[in-house]
Amino acid sequence: MFFALTFSILASAFLLVPLIKKFSGARVLVSLPAGLAFFAFLFMGWPSLRSGEVITHTLEWFPSMGINLDFQLTGMGFVLGLLVMGIGALIMSYASGYMKGDAKETRLYLLLYSFMVAMVGLAVSNNLLLFFIFWELTSIISYLLVGFKHEYETSRKNALQALLITGGGGIAMLIGLVMLSHVGGAWTFTELTANAHLITESALYPYILTLVLLGAFTKSAQFPFHFWLPNAMGAPTPVSAYLHSATMVKAGIFLMFVMTPILGGTELWKTTLITTGSITLLVGGWFGLTQKDLKAILAGTTISVLGLITFLIGIGSDKAILAAILVMVAHALYKASLFMMVGAVDLATGTRNINELRGLKKWMPLTATAALLAGLSKMGLPPFYGFIAKEYLYKAAIPLPMEWIQAVLVLGNAIILALAIKVSIIPFFAKDKEKQESASDNPLHKNELDWTMSVSPFVLAILGVLFGAFPNLITPMVHTAVHSITPEANLYAVKLWSGVNWPLILSIFTVGLGLALFFSSRWLEKKETPKSWGVVIYERLLEAVLCLFKKTTRVVQSGYLQNYLAVILIATVALVAWKSIPTMGLWVSYESNLTLTPIIIITAVIMLISAFWICITKSKLNSIIALGVIGAGVALLFAYYSAPDLAITQLLVESLIVVMFAWVIKDIKPHNLSTPLLLNSWYLIISASFSLLIFTLVMKSKLVNLAPAISQKMVEMSYPEGFGSNVVNVTLVDFRALDTWGEATVISIAAIGVWILGKNLISKKS
């Protein structure tokens, strides 16, 4: 009921959105289904989650293989679902302003809704395969959305890049999941969790882990696969804000969360995740520091934060899991807000270059406020939710034995802080030193942006403050999420102020370092971003694969009829001979109870001579006459061997073909193309051996006796049931009428084809 309701509200969007678009002036209503689904999910899911009741639903799918459509609401899935639908609703309303007047508007909304369905499905699926299907769906929809401006080549290229990388990871993950279910003996996450010891002790464990993590790392843009994310930012801003910062990239994180009780806790898991996470944190930050484009900077920090979360999941302690969830929520809130703000600025001023944008607060006060609030949360300053997340992050990291980790974390967070200042403060609040500001010097193309574009980022930014000041508003949900991952975890209270302690000192240090980085960051910006080596490897690999298959295709698909024919015939002859000669022998025996009359023998000889004549002659008229002779001969055979209907049809068809031929014969040029002798004798050998094969098979086919009962029944039923004395006719129009109907269809289609081609020919002529 719960799942059905959520999904059907979301699905109703596919009906409602086109209607709203068509009949309502208030296009912001397109966010309605997402909003409703959000509240339904929240108010129906939360009470039962809090009371500890588990909402599950199972639909049979392949019961014989133990594979079913299992849905289950877990604490983690609940948090992800809320983020997906809540942010989704705001993004929808933002998109209705952003896409105003765009011809492909409805397409964007519906793609975003499809994505939402896939993402919610992913959050609530309890079956490995179901999870995988939703996972792949998000990849495919992301492909369509990144390539939304498909008129541009870069857009298509980046979409393909994102698809190939996440899709490749998805395939690796599928193999990993199948191995996982094989070792763990179940397809559901819940059962696998119970069998976790089987899996971690299995010899296959390292392979399973690697394959599953490949899926997670590609999806969540972890090093060394991070390079697709900045390229995917070419998508329209609502897409970047929704998929590539707040939700889809969190799917990989979500996978790591749900795998924690199944695959987690081992040294291999910890080392891999901690190392990858730390590298990603720094690589993403460095990428952000070198960029001037607002969206690229945000992409860089998104990669950083994803690395941070991976790192925390790798630590896996109770505090770390709590911190990971806090970071995830805080990041989703401020990053989606910042992305929407960048989209608004881009649309208003026509640029995203941070060096050109100054003093925008005067023109876009609401957007500027939203940017400031979200930016402060991103910097990790009190009283914002980002601050809480960062404090708990440090709390989780401090007990670790590795000192370098803390240095990496401080550096990473400092970079994020510096970039936050760059993105959210400078464009709005810095004064333009070069140009004198004046009222006439309005940088905006449009003075008024649609109000929906400022409200959505503002709401998210406000939530960041609200949750920061009163963390208990959502702490219970965060706690159930922690419990769904580590059921025995100590639940640490989430507080804004926990006294002067080591994390606070680290925070202060981070702020200092971040400010220093900010002031020195202008020297780091590059004029042109060189391709990162990840992109280079990807492009080389893609090129090599395409080249290989082009060459193979060129060899296999020559485009010459003769080659295809030769391959088919040689293969047929060889295979049939190989299989049948040992069992049936080569010799054919001849026996017949048929009386051969001279007329049949003479007809057959004439027909054979005509057939050979067609092969030899160079005259087109001779060919047509010989074909006519053969057709008439076949008709005679039909007539003689008790098939008058066939004879009549054959004669009619033969005449029509000859007429048609005669009609077009003047248009067909005489053929004086000769095949080289050697090649021709090769063709002759193939034809002859094929002919021999057919002869042998036909001679031997006396052994094949088709069931006579059908024919006998037809003869018996023809008159009493079909009311006709000609059994063949009754068969055609009655017993096998469907065949005849199909035949009529084929002829009609052919007639339409001939008509179109013929019309074309005539119009060309005149």
Added chain:
Amino acid sequence: MELIISLLIAGFFGTGVYCLFQRSFIKLIAGLILIGQGANLLVFSVGGLMSLKPAFVGKEAPPMVADPLPQALVLTAIVISFGLIIFTISLLLKAQRELKSDDLNQLNTTDTL
């Protein structure tokens, strides 16, 4: 199986295939027709040949008539191969018009038409 009919079928298939190997349009069509005739004869003769006893029945079914089922199938096949051949002729005519040649080997790319 009947020797003379088998020879005929094999001859049609062999010459038909040989015609397909040639490079001219008219041979291609002739090859298709020949193979079609061979296939029709093959199906027809599989039911057992019986001279001069067509499947006409009255109220009382006669004890021995020719098998009507292969005949019905072949009848369908004749008509369909007719459609196929007429369509091929128009297609090749069109191709020849565009290419100004009747060389089948110039039809090996999809893009130049």
